[in-house]
Amino acid sequence: MSKIFGVALGILTAIGGFVDIGDLVTNAVVGSRFGLSLVWVVVVGVIGISLFAHMSGKVTALSGRATFDIIRERLGPRAALANLTGSMAMTLLTLMAEIGGVALALQLLSGVVPVAYVLPVALLLWLVLWRVKFSILENVAGLMGLLLVAFIVALFQLGPDWGELGRQVVQQTPDTGENGLTYAFYAVALFGAAMTPYEVFFFSSGAAEDHWTKQDLWLSRLNVLIGFPLGGLLSIAIAGCAAVVLLPAGIGVSSLSQVVAPVGVALGVAGLVVVLVGVLAATAGAAIETALSCAYSIAQFAGWPWGKRLRPSQAPQFHAVLLGVIVIGCLVMLSGIDPIMVTEFSVVFSAVALPLTYFPILVVANDPQYVGENTNGPLLNLVAMIYLVIVMVAALAAIPLMILTNMGA
Amino acid sequence: MGAVLPRAQVGCWRHWLALVVMCSVALAGCGIAKDPLSVAVGDAGSSAATAALALEQHAQGRLTRSTAETMIDDARREAATAAKQVTQLTVGDQQADIQQDAMDVLARAARHLQQAARDIGSDRAEELIDELRDDADALAELESRAAASR
Numbered sequence: 096m097s098k099i100f101g102v103a104l105g106i107l108t109a110i111g112g113f114v115d116i117g118d119l120v121t122n123a124v125v126g127s128r129f130g131l132s133l134v135w136v137v138v139v140g141v142i143g144i145s146l147f148a149h150m151s152g153k154v155t156a157l158s159g160r161a162t163f164d165i166i167r168e169r170l171g172p173r174a175a176l177a178n179l180t181g182s183m184a185m186t187l188l189t190l191m192a193e194i195g196g197v198a199l200a201l202q203l204l205s206g207v208v209p210v211a212y213v214l215p216v217a218l219l220l221w222l223v224l225w226r227v228k229f230s231i232l233e234n235v236a237g238l239m240g241l242l243l244v245a246f247i248v249a250l251f252q253l254g255p256d257w258g259e260l261g262r263q264v265v266q267q268t269p270d271t272g273e274n275g276l277t278y279a280f281y282a283v284a285l286f287g288a289a290m291t292p293y294e295v296f297f298f299s300s301g302a303a304e305d306h307w308t309k310q311d312l313w314l315s316r317l318n319v320l321i322g323f324p325l326g327g328l329l330s331i332a333i334a335g336c337a338a339v340v341l342l343p344a345g346i347g348v349s350s351l352s353q354v355v356a357p358v359g360v361a362l363g364v365a366g367l368v369v370v371l372v373g374v375l376a377a378t379a380g381a382a383i384e385t386a387l388s389c390a391y392s393i394a395q396f397a398g399w400p401w402g403k404r405l406r407p408s409q410a411p412q413f414h415a416v417l418l419g420v421i422v423i424g425c426l427v428m429l430s431g432i433d434p435i436m437v438t439e440f441s442v443v444f445s446a447v448a449l450p451l452t453y454f455p456i457l458v459v460a461n462d463p464q465y466v467g468e469n470t471n472g473p474l475l476n477l478v479a480m481i482y483l484v485i486v487m488v489a490a491l492a493a494i495p496l497m498i499l500t501n502m503g504a
Numbered sequence: 505m506g507a508v509l510p511r512a513q514v515g516c517w518r519h520w521l522a523l524v525v526m527c528s529v530a531l532a533g534c535g536i537a538k539d540p541l542s543v544a545v546g547d548a549g550s551s552a553a554t555a556a557l558a559l560e561q562h563a564q565g566r567l568t569r570s571t572a573e574t575m576i577d578d579a580r581r582e583a584a585t586a587a588k589q590v591t592q593l594t595v596g597d598q599q600a601d602i603q604q605d606a607m608d609v610l611a612r613a614a615r616h617l618q619q620a621a622r623d624i625g626s627d628r629a630e631e632l633i634d635e636l637r638d639d640a641d642a643l644a645e646l647e648s649r650a651a652a653s654r
Contacts (some may be wrong), residue, residue: 202570202574203568203570203571203574204568204570205570206569206570206573206574274538277538340557344553344556344557345549345550345553345640345644346550346553346554346557347546347547347550349547349550349578349582350574350575350578350582352558352571352574352575352578353554353575353578355571356554356557356558356561356567356571356575359561359566359567359568359571360557360561360566363565363566364565364566364567364568367566367567367568367571368568371571500538501538501540501543504538504540504543
């Protein structure tokens, strides 16, 4: 019974923890401008993140070490430093966006300007990371993030023309006055949002925190292969709500208030409050994950003791980095910078950093020194290689498309 | 990647990336990107439509006051930025009329947005919804004209 509970909990937290501020904003922007014509990108991204998160979890469960720890050993300090720099920069940017997202959600609930929330949110984040157990953090944020299911309920409640939505999915080309370059830009941004690098490093380090062994591999598979795709459905529902309510009204999403408005239209105030609490949990959960990911990656690269289970006196550098990234994120957001703009930059630059994250994971997952006889099979390697090509194309196209479209304007 | 690729290939890769970025900048300058006037006018139209939606849904009891107020505040901010961009843009002769028309509609929309922030939940909301929808329609038409005239 406790095993079934553990599996259910793992899957539910994987669903609830899948969506972050990048997914919320990018899916809503895309839905409001292109309808559901970019759903295929979410599908490609979800399969990709599931694939590489599974590899990452497998490496940790079999070797007892987090992926980044092994990457440094396997590829050498220079390649690991490139990996660290790319993924850290993106993760820090994402952390800022998540702190901003929490503040924006609180503004929508209370009416108080978001900048007033930044400092208390950062302080609370640090306290929670310092005092609360890892498993509690993971489960509470993930389960509360499930409130975002309100987007799916809202989509059905709106009673859309399913035939029209289906036509948008199949058509896969913009017919809303948008040009092809903007479409391509948002395809890359959506891909970057779905495959955010921090997610796999957090997944791997979290598995190490939970002391996964070979016996936990099946749990990892279930979490990733069921939880992530169901989390992807939330992303599609966010885009669907925007496509049904905002696109016909000529509203292009540029703020979090517009992202959640369709839920209010469909379900009224009660639904709106539920979804706002879900947004709060999703962004707070992602802020926890990104802050931890920064500290994990740096500590693993430097060979310092790391882990939430270790007290500050046992892992002083790890806890100092954790505090440092929260302070940086807080200071940047206190400057009054628009969190949505930070989010848009974070998903685009995530796409740029994707090869740095995913190529080393594939190398390590094929090294018998770490995974024994459980190296990837030929089919998994073939699919992973195809993904690496997609990831390279997205990474190379991201900046030129950003310049050409003036950030998708 | 440096440890994986030979040094010469890394250099080559960087040159190609620089070339791609430079070509992109050049193409953007040559007009591949969307017309800036139509983008700014489109953003303003979206703001007016957002404020209308916020007022309407709040009046029907589907949005909390804080959410509706935030939507209208965000819309005002975006419309103000768009108005500034429209005013500062240097356009060709074929777009001069559109720019002038846009500035007139934007001034009207700014007034309506200000009233929306003030009159949310009041009896005047219904009238304002229609006015903001008219502004959004007018701006959508100007956006199309600007895009077509380029």
